[in-house]
Amino acid sequence: MNELRIFCPATIANVTCGFDVLGLCLDNVGDEMVIRKTDKGEVSITRIEGQDLPLEAEKNVAGVSAMAMLKALGSKQGFEIEIYKKIKPGSGIGSSAASAAGAVFGINKLLGEPFTAKELLPFAMEGEKLASGALHADNVAPALLGGFSLVRSYEPLDVIKLHTPGALFAAVIHPQIEVKTADARSVLKHSVPLKKAIQQWGNMGGLVSGLYTEDYELIARSLHDVIIEPLRSLLIPKFDDVKRAALEAGALGGGISGSGPSIFALCKGQANAAEVAESMAGIYADAGIDFDVHVSGINPVGMRIIS
Protein backbone atom coordinates (compact mmCIF):
# COMPACT_ATOMS: atom_id res chain seq x y z
CA MET A 1 0.00 0.00 0.00
CA ASN A 2 1.67 3.17 -1.20
CA GLU A 3 -1.20 5.61 -1.40
CA LEU A 4 -4.35 6.39 0.56
CA ARG A 5 -7.26 8.74 0.16
CA ILE A 6 -8.78 9.57 3.51
CA PHE A 7 -11.70 11.50 4.95
CA CYS A 8 -10.64 13.97 7.64
CA PRO A 9 -13.66 14.91 9.76
CA ALA A 10 -14.53 18.27 11.20
CA THR A 11 -14.80 18.39 14.98
CA ILE A 12 -16.44 20.49 17.66
CA ALA A 13 -14.25 21.45 20.60
CA ASN A 14 -15.25 23.25 23.80
CA VAL A 15 -18.52 21.34 24.03
CA THR A 16 -20.34 23.70 26.47
CA CYS A 17 -19.38 22.76 30.06
CA GLY A 18 -16.37 20.87 28.68
CA PHE A 19 -14.42 23.96 27.70
CA ASP A 20 -10.86 22.98 26.76
CA VAL A 21 -11.45 19.30 27.54
CA LEU A 22 -14.40 17.92 25.56
CA GLY A 23 -14.68 17.55 21.80
CA LEU A 24 -16.78 15.53 19.39
CA CYS A 25 -16.34 14.29 15.86
CA LEU A 26 -18.68 15.08 12.96
CA ASP A 27 -19.66 12.49 10.41
CA ASN A 28 -20.25 14.09 7.05
CA VAL A 29 -18.34 17.35 7.26
CA GLY A 30 -14.64 17.17 6.51
CA ASP A 31 -11.70 17.39 4.16
CA GLU A 32 -10.17 14.75 1.97
CA MET A 33 -6.50 14.08 1.81
CA VAL A 34 -4.32 11.92 -0.45
CA ILE A 35 -1.09 10.67 1.04
CA ARG A 36 1.49 8.68 -0.90
CA LYS A 37 4.92 7.32 -0.24
CA THR A 38 7.76 8.83 -2.25
CA ASP A 39 11.45 8.11 -2.42
CA LYS A 40 12.38 11.76 -1.90
CA GLY A 41 13.07 11.30 1.80
CA GLU A 42 10.98 14.28 2.86
CA VAL A 43 7.42 15.42 3.46
CA SER A 44 6.02 17.66 0.77
CA ILE A 45 2.62 19.22 0.32
CA THR A 46 2.03 18.90 -3.40
CA ARG A 47 -1.46 20.23 -3.74
CA ILE A 48 -4.06 22.18 -1.76
CA GLU A 49 -7.49 22.71 -3.21
CA GLY A 50 -10.30 24.79 -1.80
CA GLN A 51 -8.24 27.13 0.34
CA ASP A 52 -5.18 29.30 0.06
CA LEU A 53 -2.87 27.65 2.58
CA PRO A 54 0.93 27.35 2.63
CA LEU A 55 2.49 24.55 0.58
CA GLU A 56 5.79 24.66 2.48
CA ALA A 57 5.71 21.63 4.78
CA GLU A 58 7.20 23.57 7.72
CA LYS A 59 4.41 26.14 7.50
CA ASN A 60 1.55 23.69 6.98
CA VAL A 61 -0.12 21.94 9.92
CA ALA A 62 -0.24 18.65 8.00
CA GLY A 63 3.45 18.93 7.15
CA VAL A 64 4.51 19.83 10.68
CA SER A 65 2.50 16.98 12.20
CA ALA A 66 3.86 14.50 9.65
CA MET A 67 7.44 15.57 10.26
CA ALA A 68 7.03 15.36 14.05
CA MET A 69 5.78 11.81 13.67
CA LEU A 70 8.52 10.70 11.27
CA LYS A 71 11.15 12.26 13.49
CA ALA A 72 9.85 10.30 16.48
CA LEU A 73 10.04 7.12 14.41
CA GLY A 74 13.48 7.95 13.09
CA SER A 75 12.04 7.29 9.64
CA LYS A 76 13.50 8.74 6.45
CA GLN A 77 10.51 7.69 4.37
CA GLY A 78 9.24 10.47 2.11
CA PHE A 79 5.56 11.36 1.69
CA GLU A 80 3.51 13.57 -0.61
CA ILE A 81 0.33 15.07 0.75
CA GLU A 82 -2.58 16.48 -1.22
CA ILE A 83 -5.25 18.35 0.72
CA TYR A 84 -8.77 18.84 -0.57
CA LYS A 85 -10.04 21.42 1.87
CA LYS A 86 -13.74 21.60 2.52
CA ILE A 87 -13.65 22.85 6.12
CA LYS A 88 -13.07 26.58 6.12
CA PRO A 89 -10.11 27.71 8.22
CA GLY A 90 -11.26 29.94 11.06
CA SER A 91 -14.76 28.46 11.10
CA GLY A 92 -14.35 26.89 14.54
CA ILE A 93 -14.96 23.29 13.51
CA GLY A 94 -11.42 22.00 13.56
CA SER A 95 -10.02 22.84 10.14
CA SER A 96 -6.39 22.68 11.26
CA ALA A 97 -7.07 19.58 13.36
CA ALA A 98 -8.49 17.74 10.34
CA SER A 99 -5.28 18.35 8.41
CA ALA A 100 -2.95 17.69 11.33
CA ALA A 101 -4.72 14.52 12.41
CA GLY A 102 -5.27 13.41 8.81
CA ALA A 103 -1.59 13.56 7.96
CA VAL A 104 -0.48 11.43 10.90
CA PHE A 105 -3.40 9.01 10.52
CA GLY A 106 -2.63 8.43 6.83
CA ILE A 107 1.13 8.11 7.24
CA ASN A 108 0.65 5.77 10.19
CA LYS A 109 -1.53 3.52 8.01
CA LEU A 110 1.00 3.56 5.17
CA LEU A 111 3.78 2.60 7.59
CA GLY A 112 1.85 -0.38 8.98
CA GLU A 113 0.51 1.36 12.09
CA PRO A 114 3.55 1.73 14.31
CA PHE A 115 1.40 3.96 16.54
CA THR A 116 -2.03 3.62 18.14
CA ALA A 117 -4.54 6.41 17.54
CA LYS A 118 -3.84 7.83 21.00
CA GLU A 119 -0.10 7.74 20.38
CA LEU A 120 -0.62 9.89 17.29
CA LEU A 121 -2.14 12.71 19.33
CA PRO A 122 1.08 14.47 20.34
CA PHE A 123 2.19 14.69 16.69
CA ALA A 124 -1.14 16.14 15.56
CA MET A 125 -0.94 18.57 18.47
CA GLU A 126 2.29 19.94 16.95
CA GLY A 127 0.21 20.93 13.92
CA GLU A 128 -2.35 22.57 16.21
CA LYS A 129 0.45 24.49 17.83
CA LEU A 130 1.52 25.85 14.47
CA ALA A 131 -2.07 26.91 13.76
CA SER A 132 -2.99 28.44 17.10
CA GLY A 133 0.15 28.70 19.18
CA ALA A 134 -1.13 26.18 21.71
CA LEU A 135 -0.71 22.40 21.97
CA HIS A 136 -4.42 21.83 22.31
CA ALA A 137 -5.96 18.39 21.80
CA ASP A 138 -9.70 18.85 21.97
CA ASN A 139 -10.09 18.83 18.18
CA VAL A 140 -7.38 16.35 17.19
CA ALA A 141 -8.55 13.86 19.83
CA PRO A 142 -12.09 13.42 18.45
CA ALA A 143 -10.69 13.61 14.89
CA LEU A 144 -8.42 10.63 15.60
CA LEU A 145 -10.57 8.68 18.06
CA GLY A 146 -14.10 9.55 16.95
CA GLY A 147 -17.12 10.14 19.17
CA PHE A 148 -16.84 12.30 22.25
CA SER A 149 -13.26 12.65 23.44
CA LEU A 150 -12.31 13.96 26.84
CA VAL A 151 -8.87 15.46 27.37
CA ARG A 152 -8.74 14.74 31.09
CA SER A 153 -5.22 16.06 31.46
CA TYR A 154 -2.45 17.58 29.37
CA GLU A 155 0.45 16.81 31.68
CA PRO A 156 0.58 13.92 31.20
CA LEU A 157 -1.68 13.73 28.16
CA ASP A 158 -4.69 11.57 29.07
CA VAL A 159 -7.47 11.31 26.52
CA ILE A 160 -10.58 9.20 27.09
CA LYS A 161 -13.10 8.24 24.44
CA LEU A 162 -16.56 8.49 25.99
CA HIS A 163 -19.71 6.63 25.00
CA THR A 164 -21.77 8.31 22.27
CA PRO A 165 -25.56 7.80 22.32
CA GLY A 166 -26.74 6.55 18.94
CA ALA A 167 -29.49 9.09 18.31
CA LEU A 168 -27.33 12.14 18.88
CA PHE A 169 -26.98 14.51 15.91
CA ALA A 170 -25.40 17.92 15.54
CA ALA A 171 -26.61 20.99 13.72
CA VAL A 172 -23.79 23.45 13.04
CA ILE A 173 -24.01 26.89 11.54
CA HIS A 174 -21.03 28.94 10.41
CA PRO A 175 -21.73 32.63 9.96
CA GLN A 176 -19.26 34.06 7.47
CA ILE A 177 -17.61 36.46 9.86
CA GLU A 178 -14.17 36.36 11.34
CA VAL A 179 -13.52 35.93 15.05
CA LYS A 180 -9.82 36.49 15.62
CA THR A 181 -8.31 33.86 17.91
CA ALA A 182 -6.58 36.69 19.75
CA ASP A 183 -9.95 38.34 20.44
CA ALA A 184 -11.53 35.05 21.50
CA ARG A 185 -8.68 34.66 23.98
CA SER A 186 -8.58 38.21 25.22
CA VAL A 187 -12.19 38.14 26.42
CA LEU A 188 -11.43 35.22 28.74
CA LYS A 189 -10.68 35.94 32.36
CA HIS A 190 -7.78 34.36 34.20
CA SER A 191 -9.95 33.64 37.18
CA VAL A 192 -13.54 32.55 37.50
CA PRO A 193 -15.99 32.65 40.41
CA LEU A 194 -15.82 29.41 42.43
CA LYS A 195 -19.60 29.24 42.38
CA LYS A 196 -19.69 29.17 38.58
CA ALA A 197 -16.82 26.70 38.39
CA ILE A 198 -18.85 24.36 40.64
CA GLN A 199 -21.86 24.69 38.32
CA GLN A 200 -19.60 23.89 35.39
CA TRP A 201 -18.19 20.70 36.88
CA GLY A 202 -21.64 19.69 38.08
CA ASN A 203 -22.82 19.99 34.49
CA MET A 204 -19.74 18.16 33.26
CA GLY A 205 -20.56 15.25 35.55
CA GLY A 206 -24.17 15.32 34.37
CA LEU A 207 -23.21 15.43 30.71
CA VAL A 208 -20.80 12.49 30.94
CA SER A 209 -23.40 10.53 32.92
CA GLY A 210 -26.01 11.36 30.29
CA LEU A 211 -23.74 10.18 27.49
CA TYR A 212 -23.15 6.80 29.15
CA THR A 213 -26.78 6.23 30.11
CA GLU A 214 -28.12 7.68 26.82
CA ASP A 215 -30.32 9.94 28.91
CA TYR A 216 -31.13 12.70 26.42
CA GLU A 217 -33.00 14.77 28.99
CA LEU A 218 -30.01 14.72 31.30
CA ILE A 219 -27.75 15.65 28.39
CA ALA A 220 -30.07 18.57 27.68
CA ARG A 221 -30.06 19.73 31.29
CA SER A 222 -26.26 19.52 31.42
CA LEU A 223 -25.34 21.27 28.16
CA HIS A 224 -24.49 24.62 29.69
CA ASP A 225 -21.38 26.73 29.76
CA VAL A 226 -21.74 29.36 32.47
CA ILE A 227 -18.15 30.57 32.19
CA ILE A 228 -16.88 31.00 28.65
CA GLU A 229 -20.01 31.38 26.54
CA PRO A 230 -21.26 34.55 28.27
CA LEU A 231 -17.97 36.23 27.30
CA ARG A 232 -17.21 34.81 23.87
CA SER A 233 -20.76 34.87 22.57
CA LEU A 234 -20.50 38.67 22.47
CA LEU A 235 -18.08 38.27 19.56
CA ILE A 236 -20.61 36.34 17.47
CA PRO A 237 -23.44 38.35 15.91
CA LYS A 238 -26.93 37.08 16.76
CA PHE A 239 -25.55 34.33 19.01
CA ASP A 240 -28.37 34.59 21.54
CA ASP A 241 -31.03 34.58 18.83
CA VAL A 242 -29.48 31.58 17.08
CA LYS A 243 -29.21 29.62 20.31
CA ARG A 244 -32.77 30.48 21.28
CA ALA A 245 -34.01 29.43 17.84
CA ALA A 246 -32.20 26.10 18.23
CA LEU A 247 -33.71 25.43 21.65
CA GLU A 248 -37.17 26.47 20.54
CA ALA A 249 -36.86 24.05 17.61
CA GLY A 250 -36.20 21.26 20.09
CA ALA A 251 -32.40 21.09 20.37
CA LEU A 252 -31.05 19.49 23.54
CA GLY A 253 -28.56 22.32 23.92
CA GLY A 254 -25.55 23.83 22.28
CA GLY A 255 -23.08 26.65 22.23
CA ILE A 256 -20.00 28.00 20.55
CA SER A 257 -18.05 25.49 18.48
CA GLY A 258 -14.37 25.84 19.34
CA SER A 259 -13.71 29.53 19.72
CA GLY A 260 -16.38 30.34 17.12
CA PRO A 261 -17.86 31.76 15.09
CA SER A 262 -19.64 28.46 14.35
CA ILE A 263 -22.53 27.65 16.68
CA PHE A 264 -23.58 24.05 17.27
CA ALA A 265 -26.65 22.39 18.68
CA LEU A 266 -26.97 18.77 19.76
CA CYS A 267 -30.26 17.10 18.96
CA LYS A 268 -32.02 13.80 19.39
CA GLY A 269 -32.52 12.35 15.94
CA GLN A 270 -31.57 13.50 12.48
CA ALA A 271 -34.99 14.93 11.71
CA ASN A 272 -34.88 17.25 14.68
CA ALA A 273 -31.31 18.28 13.87
CA ALA A 274 -32.50 19.27 10.38
CA GLU A 275 -35.32 21.38 11.87
CA VAL A 276 -32.91 22.98 14.31
CA ALA A 277 -30.44 23.77 11.52
CA GLU A 278 -33.23 25.40 9.55
CA SER A 279 -34.28 27.51 12.51
CA MET A 280 -30.73 28.66 13.17
CA ALA A 281 -30.25 29.43 9.49
CA GLY A 282 -33.41 31.53 9.53
CA ILE A 283 -31.85 33.96 11.99
CA TYR A 284 -28.80 34.64 9.81
CA ALA A 285 -30.90 34.72 6.64
CA ASP A 286 -33.12 37.38 8.20
CA ALA A 287 -30.09 39.34 9.34
CA GLY A 288 -28.48 39.19 5.92
CA ILE A 289 -25.42 37.36 7.21
CA ASP A 290 -23.99 34.68 4.92
CA PHE A 291 -23.62 31.25 6.47
CA ASP A 292 -22.91 27.56 5.91
CA VAL A 293 -25.01 25.04 7.75
CA HIS A 294 -24.41 21.34 8.46
CA VAL A 295 -26.44 18.49 9.89
CA SER A 296 -24.33 15.55 10.97
CA GLY A 297 -24.34 12.40 13.05
CA ILE A 298 -21.61 11.94 15.63
CA ASN A 299 -18.83 10.08 13.86
CA PRO A 300 -17.96 7.05 16.00
CA VAL A 301 -14.56 6.28 14.46
CA GLY A 302 -12.92 9.54 13.40
CA MET A 303 -10.62 9.41 10.35
CA ARG A 304 -11.72 7.05 7.57
CA ILE A 305 -9.95 5.50 4.62
CA ILE A 306 -11.86 6.23 1.40
CA SER A 307 -9.63 4.25 -0.93
Next chain:
Amino acid sequence: MNELRIFCPATIANVTCGFDVLGLCLDNVGDEMVIRKTDKGEVSITRIEGQDLPLEAEKNVAGVSAMAMLKALGSKQGFEIEIYKKIKPGSGIGSSAASAAGAVFGINKLLGEPFTAKELLPFAMEGEKLASGALHADNVAPALLGGFSLVRSYEPLDVIKLHTPGALFAAVIHPQIEVKTADARSVLKHSVPLKKAIQQWGNMGGLVSGLYTEDYELIARSLHDVIIEPLRSLLIPKFDDVKRAALEAGALGGGISGSGPSIFALCKGQANAAEVAESMAGIYADAGIDFDVHVSGINPVGMRIIS
Protein backbone atom coordinates in the same frame (compact mmCIF):
# COMPACT_ATOMS: atom_id res chain seq x y z
CA MET B 1 -46.86 -0.65 60.21
CA ASN B 2 -46.49 1.82 63.07
CA GLU B 3 -42.81 1.58 63.90
CA LEU B 4 -39.55 1.15 62.05
CA ARG B 5 -35.92 0.75 62.98
CA ILE B 6 -33.66 1.99 60.25
CA PHE B 7 -29.96 2.18 59.43
CA CYS B 8 -28.86 5.69 58.49
CA PRO B 9 -25.57 5.52 56.58
CA ALA B 10 -22.63 7.87 56.81
CA THR B 11 -21.69 9.60 53.57
CA ILE B 12 -18.68 11.26 51.97
CA ALA B 13 -19.33 14.61 50.29
CA ASN B 14 -16.92 16.70 48.24
CA VAL B 15 -15.43 13.63 46.55
CA THR B 16 -12.18 15.25 45.27
CA CYS B 17 -12.86 16.95 41.90
CA GLY B 18 -16.59 16.86 42.70
CA PHE B 19 -16.44 19.55 45.37
CA ASP B 20 -19.98 20.57 46.33
CA VAL B 21 -21.58 18.21 43.78
CA LEU B 22 -20.42 14.62 44.31
CA GLY B 23 -21.09 12.40 47.31
CA LEU B 24 -21.06 8.70 48.06
CA CYS B 25 -22.77 6.47 50.58
CA LEU B 26 -20.97 4.19 53.04
CA ASP B 27 -22.18 0.72 53.82
CA ASN B 28 -21.36 -0.22 57.38
CA VAL B 29 -20.88 3.12 59.11
CA GLY B 30 -24.02 4.82 60.29
CA ASP B 31 -26.61 5.59 62.94
CA GLU B 32 -29.77 3.76 63.82
CA MET B 33 -33.07 5.43 64.27
CA VAL B 34 -36.45 4.25 65.54
CA ILE B 35 -39.47 6.08 64.24
CA ARG B 36 -43.01 5.39 65.40
CA LYS B 37 -46.41 6.88 64.79
CA THR B 38 -48.09 8.58 67.74
CA ASP B 39 -51.45 10.21 68.18
CA LYS B 40 -49.92 13.37 69.65
CA GLY B 41 -50.10 15.28 66.36
CA GLU B 42 -46.48 16.46 66.50
CA VAL B 43 -42.92 15.37 65.91
CA SER B 44 -40.94 14.68 69.05
CA ILE B 45 -37.42 13.44 69.59
CA THR B 46 -37.80 11.12 72.53
CA ARG B 47 -34.32 9.72 72.86
CA ILE B 48 -30.80 10.38 71.64
CA GLU B 49 -28.05 7.97 72.55
CA GLY B 50 -24.36 8.33 71.85
CA GLN B 51 -24.21 12.09 71.49
CA ASP B 52 -25.35 15.19 73.32
CA LEU B 53 -27.72 16.72 70.77
CA PRO B 54 -30.88 18.81 71.24
CA LEU B 55 -34.12 16.93 71.92
CA GLU B 56 -36.31 19.87 70.90
CA ALA B 57 -37.62 18.98 67.45
CA GLU B 58 -37.13 22.53 66.11
CA LYS B 59 -33.46 22.42 67.06
CA ASN B 60 -32.77 18.91 65.84
CA VAL B 61 -31.99 18.18 62.18
CA ALA B 62 -34.19 15.08 62.23
CA GLY B 63 -37.06 17.06 63.74
CA VAL B 64 -36.74 19.95 61.33
CA SER B 65 -36.61 17.65 58.31
CA ALA B 66 -39.58 15.63 59.53
CA MET B 67 -41.65 18.75 60.14
CA ALA B 68 -40.81 20.19 56.72
CA MET B 69 -42.00 16.97 55.11
CA LEU B 70 -45.22 16.72 57.12
CA LYS B 71 -45.97 20.38 56.43
CA ALA B 72 -45.59 19.78 52.68
CA LEU B 73 -47.99 16.85 52.98
CA GLY B 74 -50.42 18.80 55.11
CA SER B 75 -50.29 15.85 57.53
CA LYS B 76 -51.12 16.13 61.22
CA GLN B 77 -49.77 12.65 61.97
CA GLY B 78 -47.52 12.60 65.02
CA PHE B 79 -44.17 10.80 65.18
CA GLU B 80 -41.65 9.90 67.85
CA ILE B 81 -38.03 9.63 66.84
CA GLU B 82 -35.24 7.85 68.71
CA ILE B 83 -31.72 8.40 67.47
CA TYR B 84 -28.87 6.00 68.21
CA LYS B 85 -25.92 8.09 67.12
CA LYS B 86 -22.80 6.30 66.01
CA ILE B 87 -21.50 8.89 63.54
CA LYS B 88 -19.72 11.64 65.41
CA PRO B 89 -21.01 15.14 64.68
CA GLY B 90 -18.28 17.24 63.09
CA SER B 91 -16.42 14.25 61.74
CA GLY B 92 -17.07 15.12 58.11
CA ILE B 93 -18.91 11.94 57.16
CA GLY B 94 -22.45 13.25 57.11
CA SER B 95 -23.64 12.99 60.71
CA SER B 96 -26.39 15.58 60.30
CA ALA B 97 -27.34 14.19 56.88
CA ALA B 98 -27.83 10.72 58.34
CA SER B 99 -30.34 12.09 60.85
CA ALA B 100 -32.06 14.45 58.44
CA ALA B 101 -32.37 11.87 55.68
CA GLY B 102 -33.21 9.09 58.13
CA ALA B 103 -36.16 10.98 59.60
CA VAL B 104 -37.78 11.67 56.23
CA PHE B 105 -36.99 8.19 54.90
CA GLY B 106 -38.58 6.51 57.91
CA ILE B 107 -41.64 8.73 58.06
CA ASN B 108 -42.16 8.34 54.32
CA LYS B 109 -42.16 4.56 54.73
CA LEU B 110 -44.62 4.72 57.64
CA LEU B 111 -46.94 6.92 55.57
CA GLY B 112 -46.99 4.52 52.63
CA GLU B 113 -44.35 6.33 50.55
CA PRO B 114 -46.12 9.45 49.33
CA PHE B 115 -42.71 10.68 48.11
CA THR B 116 -39.94 9.19 45.98
CA ALA B 117 -36.43 9.23 47.40
CA LYS B 118 -35.53 12.22 45.22
CA GLU B 119 -38.63 14.08 46.37
CA LEU B 120 -37.47 13.67 49.97
CA LEU B 121 -34.25 15.56 49.30
CA PRO B 122 -35.57 19.10 49.84
CA PHE B 123 -36.92 18.15 53.29
CA ALA B 124 -33.66 16.57 54.36
CA MET B 125 -31.86 19.65 53.06
CA GLU B 126 -33.84 21.72 55.60
CA GLY B 127 -32.16 19.67 58.29
CA GLU B 128 -28.78 20.30 56.69
CA LYS B 129 -29.55 23.98 56.69
CA LEU B 130 -30.15 23.88 60.42
CA ALA B 131 -26.84 22.08 60.92
CA SER B 132 -24.63 24.12 58.64
CA GLY B 133 -26.58 27.17 57.51
CA ALA B 134 -26.63 25.99 53.90
CA LEU B 135 -29.16 23.92 51.94
CA HIS B 136 -26.52 21.51 50.72
CA ALA B 137 -27.45 18.15 49.22
CA ASP B 138 -24.21 16.31 48.67
CA ASN B 139 -24.57 14.24 51.86
CA VAL B 140 -28.34 13.76 51.97
CA ALA B 141 -28.45 12.73 48.30
CA PRO B 142 -26.18 9.69 48.67
CA ALA B 143 -27.78 8.94 52.07
CA LEU B 144 -31.20 8.69 50.41
CA LEU B 145 -30.25 7.34 46.98
CA GLY B 146 -27.15 5.28 47.75
CA GLY B 147 -24.06 4.92 45.60
CA PHE B 148 -22.44 7.96 44.04
CA SER B 149 -24.84 10.88 43.80
CA LEU B 150 -24.22 13.93 41.66
CA VAL B 151 -25.91 17.20 42.53
CA ARG B 152 -25.80 18.61 39.01
CA SER B 153 -27.71 21.72 39.93
CA TYR B 154 -29.36 23.34 42.95
CA GLU B 155 -31.69 25.69 41.10
CA PRO B 156 -33.60 23.67 40.13
CA LEU B 157 -32.46 20.74 42.26
CA ASP B 158 -31.23 18.00 39.92
CA VAL B 159 -29.64 14.95 41.50
CA ILE B 160 -28.35 12.02 39.47
CA LYS B 161 -27.41 8.61 40.84
CA LEU B 162 -24.27 7.46 39.03
CA HIS B 163 -23.07 3.92 38.45
CA THR B 164 -20.93 2.47 41.24
CA PRO B 165 -18.26 -0.09 40.30
CA GLY B 166 -18.68 -3.22 42.39
CA ALA B 167 -15.13 -3.52 43.69
CA LEU B 168 -14.89 0.00 45.04
CA PHE B 169 -14.28 0.32 48.77
CA ALA B 170 -13.56 3.26 51.02
CA ALA B 171 -11.10 3.65 53.85
CA VAL B 172 -11.97 6.58 56.10
CA ILE B 173 -10.01 7.94 59.02
CA HIS B 174 -11.34 10.49 61.47
CA PRO B 175 -8.67 12.25 63.51
CA GLN B 176 -10.17 13.45 66.79
CA ILE B 177 -9.61 17.11 66.16
CA GLU B 178 -12.12 19.81 65.44
CA VAL B 179 -12.25 21.70 62.14
CA LYS B 180 -14.70 24.54 62.57
CA THR B 181 -17.05 24.86 59.58
CA ALA B 182 -16.40 28.59 59.65
CA ASP B 183 -12.66 27.96 59.28
CA ALA B 184 -13.23 25.41 56.52
CA ARG B 185 -15.24 28.04 54.69
CA SER B 186 -12.99 30.99 55.34
CA VAL B 187 -9.98 29.37 53.65
CA LEU B 188 -11.92 29.06 50.39
CA LYS B 189 -11.43 31.71 47.75
CA HIS B 190 -14.34 33.30 45.92
CA SER B 191 -12.55 32.98 42.62
CA VAL B 192 -10.31 30.30 41.21
CA PRO B 193 -7.82 30.30 38.34
CA LEU B 194 -9.54 29.29 35.08
CA LYS B 195 -6.68 26.90 34.38
CA LYS B 196 -7.31 24.98 37.59
CA ALA B 197 -11.07 25.00 37.06
CA ILE B 198 -10.48 23.36 33.66
CA GLN B 199 -8.32 20.68 35.29
CA GLN B 200 -11.08 20.10 37.82
CA TRP B 201 -13.85 19.59 35.25
CA GLY B 202 -11.52 17.46 33.14
CA ASN B 203 -11.04 15.24 36.17
CA MET B 204 -14.77 15.30 36.88
CA GLY B 205 -15.44 14.03 33.37
CA GLY B 206 -12.78 11.37 33.80
CA LEU B 207 -14.10 10.25 37.17
CA VAL B 208 -17.69 9.89 35.96
CA SER B 209 -16.49 8.04 32.87
CA GLY B 210 -14.39 5.75 35.07
CA LEU B 211 -17.38 5.01 37.32
CA TYR B 212 -19.55 3.97 34.36
CA THR B 213 -16.86 1.91 32.63
CA GLU B 214 -15.55 0.47 35.92
CA ASP B 215 -12.10 1.61 34.84
CA TYR B 216 -10.27 1.72 38.16
CA GLU B 217 -7.12 3.18 36.63
CA LEU B 218 -9.09 6.04 35.13
CA ILE B 219 -10.82 6.57 38.47
CA ALA B 220 -7.39 6.73 40.08
CA ARG B 221 -6.07 9.23 37.53
CA SER B 222 -9.15 11.42 37.98
CA LEU B 223 -9.40 11.52 41.79
CA HIS B 224 -7.80 14.92 42.23
CA ASP B 225 -8.98 18.15 43.71
CA VAL B 226 -6.67 20.95 42.59
CA ILE B 227 -8.81 23.74 44.02
CA ILE B 228 -10.17 23.06 47.50
CA GLU B 229 -7.86 20.42 48.94
CA PRO B 230 -4.69 22.55 48.76
CA LEU B 231 -6.44 25.12 50.99
CA ARG B 232 -8.48 23.01 53.38
CA SER B 233 -5.88 20.32 53.91
CA LEU B 234 -3.84 22.86 55.86
CA LEU B 235 -6.49 22.66 58.60
CA ILE B 236 -6.01 18.90 59.03
CA PRO B 237 -2.88 17.76 60.84
CA LYS B 238 -0.73 15.27 58.91
CA PHE B 239 -3.07 15.40 55.89
CA ASP B 240 -0.26 15.10 53.36
CA ASP B 241 1.34 12.22 55.23
CA VAL B 242 -1.96 10.37 55.56
CA LYS B 243 -2.77 10.82 51.88
CA ARG B 244 0.70 9.72 50.84
CA ALA B 245 0.45 6.65 53.07
CA ALA B 246 -2.88 5.77 51.46
CA LEU B 247 -1.50 6.09 47.93
CA GLU B 248 1.64 4.15 48.81
CA ALA B 249 -0.55 1.38 50.19
CA GLY B 250 -2.31 1.17 46.84
CA ALA B 251 -5.34 3.46 47.18
CA LEU B 252 -6.79 4.75 43.92
CA GLY B 253 -7.00 8.24 45.38
CA GLY B 254 -8.75 10.23 48.02
CA GLY B 255 -9.02 13.49 49.85
CA ILE B 256 -10.92 15.38 52.49
CA SER B 257 -14.32 13.94 53.40
CA GLY B 258 -16.84 16.75 53.45
CA SER B 259 -15.09 19.70 55.04
CA GLY B 260 -12.98 17.37 57.19
CA PRO B 261 -11.32 16.45 59.36
CA SER B 262 -12.02 12.91 58.09
CA ILE B 263 -9.82 11.78 55.23
CA PHE B 264 -11.03 9.13 52.80
CA ALA B 265 -9.37 6.91 50.25
CA LEU B 266 -11.08 4.91 47.53
CA CYS B 267 -9.63 1.49 46.85
CA LYS B 268 -10.14 -1.47 44.58
CA GLY B 269 -11.22 -4.36 46.76
CA GLN B 270 -11.88 -4.71 50.46
CA ALA B 271 -8.48 -6.21 51.23
CA ASN B 272 -6.67 -3.22 49.81
CA ALA B 273 -9.01 -0.81 51.61
CA ALA B 274 -8.09 -2.55 54.87
CA GLU B 275 -4.37 -2.17 54.11
CA VAL B 276 -4.88 1.47 53.21
CA ALA B 277 -6.83 2.11 56.41
CA GLU B 278 -4.02 0.55 58.41
CA SER B 279 -1.42 2.71 56.69
CA MET B 280 -3.42 5.87 57.29
CA ALA B 281 -3.98 4.89 60.91
CA GLY B 282 -0.24 4.38 61.35
CA ILE B 283 0.41 8.05 60.67
CA TYR B 284 -1.95 9.25 63.39
CA ALA B 285 -0.82 6.54 65.80
CA ASP B 286 2.80 7.66 65.37
CA ALA B 287 1.78 11.29 65.85
CA GLY B 288 -0.17 10.51 69.02
CA ILE B 289 -3.45 11.78 67.52
CA ASP B 290 -6.56 9.78 68.45
CA PHE B 291 -8.60 8.54 65.53
CA ASP B 292 -11.46 6.31 64.36
CA VAL B 293 -10.99 4.33 61.21
CA HIS B 294 -13.53 2.65 58.93
CA VAL B 295 -13.39 0.30 55.97
CA SER B 296 -16.61 0.18 53.99
CA GLY B 297 -18.09 -0.84 50.70
CA ILE B 298 -20.08 1.71 48.73
CA ASN B 299 -23.67 1.32 49.84
CA PRO B 300 -25.78 0.91 46.70
CA VAL B 301 -29.18 1.69 48.26
CA GLY B 302 -28.70 4.26 51.02
CA MET B 303 -31.11 4.07 53.97
CA ARG B 304 -32.14 0.56 55.04
CA ILE B 305 -34.97 -0.82 57.15
CA ILE B 306 -33.61 -3.01 59.93
CA SER B 307 -36.94 -4.08 61.36
